[in-house]
Amino acid sequence: MDLRRLYGRTLLLGLTLLPGLASAVGKCERLVVTGSPDAPPYLWQDPQNPKHLIGASADLLQQVAGELGIKIEMLYAGKRAQALDEVRSGRMDMLADAPLTLNELENLDYIHPPLLENDYLVWTRKGSTLPYSEANDLRGHSGAVSEKSRMTREFGTFAEQQLTLTRTPNLTQAFQKLLLGEVEFVLAGRYSGMAAAQALGMGNDLQTYPQPVDRPGLFLAVSHNSACNDPWLRGQLAKKMTELPASGLTEAVLQRNIERWKSQQQQPASTPKQ
Incomplete structure (x- = not known):
């Protein structure tokens, strides 16, 4: 048998028996x-x-x-x-x-x-009686959302066409509008909203509904x-x-x-x- 061909088969067999080596090739x-x-x-x-x-x-x-x-x-x-x-x-x-x-x-x-x-929740002032169980319930009510929010394309289209939303430069300003009574609700992520509310000392002034309005x-x-x-x-x-x-x-x-x-x-x- 040609020695070069024999060497090639031996090398191929060796690589087959060493899957770790093969998988490591090109690994960053x-x-x-x-x-x-x-x-x-x-x-x-x-x-x-x-x-x-x-x-x-x-x-x-x-x-x-x-x-x-x-x-x-x-x-x-x-x-x-x-x-x-x-x-x-x-x-x-x-x-x-x-x-x-x-x-x-x-x-x-x-x-x-x-x-x-990232669960997006409906945030309201503590004691609010805003009825909410699904996104359609927000029609006819004024809301705010940070322009940095990134929701799903489907919900974004729905919100643009069906909801009355003020876009604010950041979440802080959206929550401030809520506490001032300028809007009835804010759409914000569960954890980003929690972080902002706690850092602003608003944790006891706000409440959320358990059902997410969007989940990107x-x-x-x-x-x-x-x-x-x-x-x-x-x-x-x-x-x-x-x-x-x-x-x-x-x-x-x-x-x-x-x-x-x-x-x-x-x-x-x-x-x-x-």
Whole structure:
């Protein structure tokens, strides 16, 4: 037998017997990740190191990546649109909090299921008698929502066509309008609303309804132009995302980061920019 052919078969057999070696080929050891810099408790700039992002999304991703033997660097890349541009270009590898949009499927691979689900609740003043059990109940009532909110496309269309909503620059101003009686309700995420209300000292003045009005996912999204985007990475991340809800880790991480954000707001007197 030709020695070169024999050597080739031997090498192929060796690779077959070492699946770990085969799977390691092309594996990235470090991912540069970014996201929204003003979305507590999910992501926000670290006051001690503004070049980095911290929050629940960052903590959960660090936990998952550590189990896969991958190092994560959570970097500030500017406002939401700038962060998206950095990932589209491949200068950064991944978004940690991407909303699922059809347009971005041309640029990003979304990892399913989402890292987190962001329940949007109806917030009212304590003692409000606003009747609510579904989105249609909000018709004819005045509301407010932060222009930074990212809801599902379906609910966004419904809200634009059917609801009376004032868009405010941030969640703080939406809650202020609510307490002043200028609107009857605010649409805000369960945890972002909780973080803002506590940091503003409004926790005892507001109430929520248990039924979410919308539930967009916050996805990990890998750039098509990232050198790290390969089937191994996407498959392993998807497996970890599937396991995460049953781990009980998510709720604990969210609560910890609400307290973290609240503590940071109390050190220098300021208000959330969400």
